Amino acid sequence: MTFSEEQFIRWITAQPAGPAPAGSAPPAPLPVGPGDDAAWLADGTILCVDTVVEGVHFSAGTDPDAIARKALGACLSDVCAMGAVAETVLVAAQLPQGCDGRALAMGLARWARAFSVHLAGGDTVSSGSGVLALSVTASGHLPTGCSPWLRSGAKVGDQLVVSGPLGGSRAARHLQLRPRADLVATLRTSDVPVHAAMDLSDGLAIDLPRLLAASAVGAAVSGAQVPIHSDVPLGGDRLQAALCDGEDFELLLALDRSCPPPPGTTIIGQVTESGLTLTGSDGAPRPWPSQGFTHAF
Amino acid sequence: MTFSEEQFIRWITAQPAGPAPAGSAPPAPLPVGPGDDAAWLADGTILCVDTVVEGVHFSAGTDPDAIARKALGACLSDVCAMGAVAETVLVAAQLPQGCDGRALAMGLARWARAFSVHLAGGDTVSSGSGVLALSVTASGHLPTGCSPWLRSGAKVGDQLVVSGPLGGSRAARHLQLRPRADLVATLRTSDVPVHAAMDLSDGLAIDLPRLLAASAVGAAVSGAQVPIHSDVPLGGDRLQAALCDGEDFELLLALDRSCPPPPGTTIIGQVTESGLTLTGSDGAPRPWPSQGFTHAF
Numbered sequence: 001m002t003f004s005e006e007q008f009i010r011w012i013t014a015q016p017a018g019p020a021p022a023g024s025a026p027p028a029p030l031p032v033g034p035g036d037d038a039a040w041l042a043d044g045t046i047l048c049v050d051t052v053v054e055g056v057h058f059s060a061g062t063d064p065d066a067i068a069r070k071a072l073g074a075c076l077s078d079v080c081a082m083g084a085v086a087e088t089v090l091v092a093a094q095l096p097q098g099c100d101g102r103a104l105a106m107g108l109a110r111w112a113r114a115f116s117v118h119l120a121g122g123d124t125v126s127s128g129s130g131v132l133a134l135s136v137t138a139s140g141h142l143p144t145g146c147s148p149w150l151r152s153g154a155k156v157g158d159q160l161v162v163s164g165p166l167g168g169s170r171a172a173r174h175l176q177l178r179p180r181a182d183l184v185a186t187l188r189t190s191d192v193p194v195h196a197a198m199d200l201s202d203g204l205a206i207d208l209p210r211l212l213a214a215s216a217v218g219a220a221v222s223g224a225q226v227p228i229h230s231d232v233p234l235g236g237d238r239l240q241a242a243l244c245d246g247e248d249f250e251l252l253l254a255l256d257r258s259c260p261p262p263p264g265t266t267i268i269g270q271v272t273e274s275g276l277t278l279t280g281s282d283g284a285p286r287p288w289p290s291q292g293f294t295h296a297f
Numbered sequence: 298m299t300f301s302e303e304q305f306i307r308w309i310t311a312q313p314a315g316p317a318p319a320g321s322a323p324p325a326p327l328p329v330g331p332g333d334d335a336a337w338l339a340d341g342t343i344l345c346v347d348t349v350v351e352g353v354h355f356s357a358g359t360d361p362d363a364i365a366r367k368a369l370g371a372c373l374s375d376v377c378a379m380g381a382v383a384e385t386v387l388v389a390a391q392l393p394q395g396c397d398g399r400a401l402a403m404g405l406a407r408w409a410r411a412f413s414v415h416l417a418g419g420d421t422v423s424s425g426s427g428v429l430a431l432s433v434t435a436s437g438h439l440p441t442g443c444s445p446w447l448r449s450g451a452k453v454g455d456q457l458v459v460s461g462p463l464g465g466s467r468a469a470r471h472l473q474l475r476p477r478a479d480l481v482a483t484l485r486t487s488d489v490p491v492h493a494a495m496d497l498s499d500g501l502a503i504d505l506p507r508l509l510a511a512s513a514v515g516a517a518v519s520g521a522q523v524p525i526h527s528d529v530p531l532g533g534d535r536l537q538a539a540l541c542d543g544e545d546f547e548l549l550l551a552l553d554r555s556c557p558p559p560p561g562t563t564i565i566g567q568v569t570e571s572g573l574t575l576t577g578s579d580g581a582p583r584p585w586p587s588q589g590f591t592h593a594f
Contacts, residue, residue: 027384030415039417041385041436045342047417049389049434055425087324088338092346092389092432118327120336120344128352129426135389137346137434139338 032148035214037081037198038138040148046084046140050075054132058175064100066175067134068107074201075136076115076179077249081199083149083184086115086140091122094133104134115179143188149197154215154254158195158271161261163251166204167242168231174247183251186262196254203246205289211252212276221269221288224281239281244291329445332511334378334495335435337445343381343437347372351429355472361397363472364431365404371498372433373412373476374546378496380446380481383412383437388419391430401431412476440485446494448511451551455492455568457516458558460548463501464539465528471544480548483559493551500543502586506573508549518566518585521578536578541588 032040038048052071054060072089079086091108095101101124112119117138127133142148163183180199187194196215200207204226212219228242254271255261280286329337335345349368351357369386376383388405392398398421409416414435424430439445460480477496484491493512497504501523509516525539551568552558577583 027413027415030385030417033415034418036418039385039387041415041417043340043342043438045340045436047385047387047434047436049346049387049418049420049432051389051391051420051422051432053391053422053425056423087340088327088336088344090336090344090346090434092348094348094350094430116324118324118330118338120327120338121331121333121346123346123348123432125348125350126353127426127428128350128430129424129428131424131426131428133391133425133430135346135348135420135432137344137387139342139344139436141340 032150036151037078038084040082044141046079046082046142046148047137048075048078049135049137050078051133051135062175064103065107065110067132068104069111070175070177071134071136072108072111072115073177073179074249075138076117076181077177077199077201079138079140080179080181080184081149081197081251082142083146083188083194083197084140084142085181085184086117086138088118088120088139090120090137092135092137093122093124094127094131095124096127096130096132099132146188149194151196151198151211151214154196154211154217154271156217156271156273157257158254159257159261159267160219160221160269160271161253161255161265161267162200162204162227163253163265164248165227165229166200166248166250167229167238167245168233169229169247169249170245171231173229173231174249177249179249180251183262183265190262192259192262193256194253195256198252200248200250200252201246203244203248203291204252205243205291206246207252209276211254215254218272218274218276219269220272220277222279223286224279224283225266225268227266240289244289329447333448334375335381337379341438343376343379343439343445344434345372345375346432346434347375348430348432359472361400362404362407364429365401366408367472367474368431368433369405369408369412370474370476371546372435373414373478374474374496374498376435376437377476377478377481378446378494378548379439380443380485380491380494381437381439382478382481383414383435385415385417385436387417387434389432389434390419390421391424391428392421393424393427393429396429443485446491448493448495448508451493451508451512451514451568453514453568453570454554455551456554456558456564457518457566457568458550458552458562458564459497459501459524460550460562461545462524462526463497463545463547464526464535464542465530466526466544467542468528470526470528471546474546476546477548480559480562487559489556489559490553491550492553495549497545497547497549498543500541500545500588501549502540502588503543504549508551509573512551515569515571515573516566517569517574519576520583521576521580522563522565524563537586541586
């Protein structure tokens with residue numbers, strides 16, 4: 001049977017906790033476990049992992065420096081989605097025969113520096129398949145006194161905001177991603193209450209329903225307000241591309257309606273009681289697209 | 298060119314730290330970075346990652362429950378090697394088409410419970426190759442007031458100790474691994490000073506030289522004292538098998554010579570100024586085997 005990423009996560013989270021084995025003290029409860037962009041551990045650590053695989057997240061023959069940037073950036077984007085600051089990354093590399101490991105290592109060191117995190121180690125194994133894959137773990141913390149931004153905190157009446165233009169990323173931009181740590185810093189030092197957040201990796205068409213489901217709310221999105229990236233070709237259904245292309249690595253935020261959103265971000269709609277409506281650029285209702293990128297097994 | 302795991306790690310660690318990008322505060326220094334079994338972060342967290350790949354670490358068709366156990370156990374073994382207690386794991390899964398993700402998810406939940414850690418989340422992507430791979434991240438802490446056990450702390454005169462019998466693990470035992478958290482607890486509550494430690498994953502023949510190089514010392518190992526597992530077939534060079542088979546997931550420790558090692562552990566030799574000598578079971582010198590398992594790319 002085919003098996004989606006969502007189903008896999010539901011299966012994992014549905015397993016009963018069960019009694020701890022005799023003789024071992026159970027670990028302290030987990031404030032935020034599976035299902036959000038990152039976990040929030042009892043000691044305050046924000047922890048997440050993200051994998052990029054050749055043929056899925058980048059093409060064979062991609063410049064190792066660009067692969068390193070994408071692998072680190074995609075994981076650090078998850079830390080940003082929690083409103084946290086990343087400090088450390090580990091890299092688990094599956095290297096095929098003949099892979100230029102040195103160029104990759106140099107790229108990882110270079111981009112760890114550029115993203116202001118320590119590259120604290122990792123694990124290197126031979127790929128069983130000839131396919132390069134990198135799993136990046138990021139660890140970080142919340143600013144002092146702050147709570148994490150969760151997917152589950154959106155409230156009716158919130159402004160739905162995206163941090164940048166969407167669509168067309170797969171042509172090239174996905175390899176030049178920059179996690180939105182700048183926006184996290186702006187929001188954390190401003191008075192704008194962030195009720196919910198996630199990063200846009202699979203496309204707004206798929207990611208927004210995830211945030212709405214976690215918050216048990218609905219939304220009304222105005223297609224005319226959705227910022228469309230100049231990477232989306234002119235002609236054709238550009239709104240559809242912006243919603244469905246994926247790999248944007250911008251933040252989706254539910255902000256209290258009392259405050260204007262920060263410069264450079266765009267209000268695309270409001271949080272409602274239930275349902276999900278979309279109007280096209282002409283103002284006419286159109287169905288919410290069911291497309292986007294989802295892993296299936 | 299072929300490229301070993303050691304070379305890859307050397308390349309990563311050799312990259313200059315360089316100046317932090319303008320405007321970003323550099324993270325606090327890293328007490329223990331790449332090159333040991335786990336990293337030790339500025340906030341006290343012990344953090345590591347370990348990957349198992351189908352066709353490299355387990356065969357196609359292996360029971361998903363056993364794969365889950367090995368993936369978690371191998372990573373938690375690295376936490377044990379630091380003398381730390383694991384609390385949380387994340388799992389990055391690369392699942393091929395048709396993989397029974399539910400059985401794997403149940404196995405991960407079951408073994409996380411059995412090993413007394415929270416399964417705090419992870420990432421699930423389609424495998425680019427039809428090969429199943431799991432990267433497990435473990436996070437934990439040192440007992441209050443304790444320092445981590447590093448590979449680099451062995452001192453001349455230390456007793457070299459292994460925590461259990463070696464060899465023959467690849468036949469079946471590698472899928473039933475149990476990280477030696479029991480021994481960590483025993484040692485942490487005893488008065489035995491542990492100067493250095495690592496876990497034995499690639500075989501003593503390869504792993505001991507890693508510890509010696511990190512500590513800038515040598516060793517004299519008595520083959521007659523090396524405990525050989527009953528999984529090593531009778532006949533043939535059983536000592537060679539014990540040193541070279543790998544996948545033992547026992548601990549190698551350098552203990553202060555003033556204290557007897559804990560029950561169930563075995564002294565196999567002493568730390569010396571330099572060099573690495575081995576005597577066979579007949580007491581005659583024999584060369585240190587250069588075999589063992591190493592990933593090459």
